[in-house]
Amino acid sequence: MLACGWRADEHATAALVRRGREVVLYGATAGSFDALTRKRGAFNLLVRGLRAAKAAGVAVEIALIITKRNAHEVSAMRAIAEKYATSFTEYANISPTYEGTPGPLAVQAPGWLDKSEVFRGCPAGHTFFHVDPHGFATMCKVGRENPVNLLTEGLDGLVRLPGIADAQMLRSGGCSGCRLSDTCRVCRPLARVYQAAKAPLEIYCQHGNGDDAP
């Protein structure tokens, strides 16, 4: 479970104890954190929640989101994570996931983008899935084609998800015939949202890094 952590007061902490929880850190100061989340006071609420969780012995994981606004605070963000979390992971690659607009791409911190890891497959739609607030289940929050309406189909509809997921993983559309697909850094659903947002190739695609040179 991934959460903002802004409501993790003493009462919410009791619930946290019963569930593993990953909290998102958008900065090490109120200035950067509140600006990115567009919520005044969010940073102070998060720190209060982390203190409460630590006092209650909750094993919290922290996801550090590195952006243009907070890249200068990464050391301080790591210090917060080391103080309050049992483990933390850093994320700098931000995709235009939900609305499909290029807005999220503009907040990425260029020097922090990770292009090192080759995509080796993903069990989305097989061992986990995503459900939106309207009850539509998809393989994950990126690959949202052919959603299963849980309200009309019930849980039985989930048996269709593996096939729906596999179909979305095919290197079709803008990736058709790519001879670099075996060493691609992104899954096909992620490539699709980047392509739909007209993201610069160098952000996600080997063709933008000169890797297709003869």
Ligand code: SF4
């Ligand atoms: S390298 Fe680019 S074109 Fe090729 S599969 Fe990956 S995203 Fe698609």
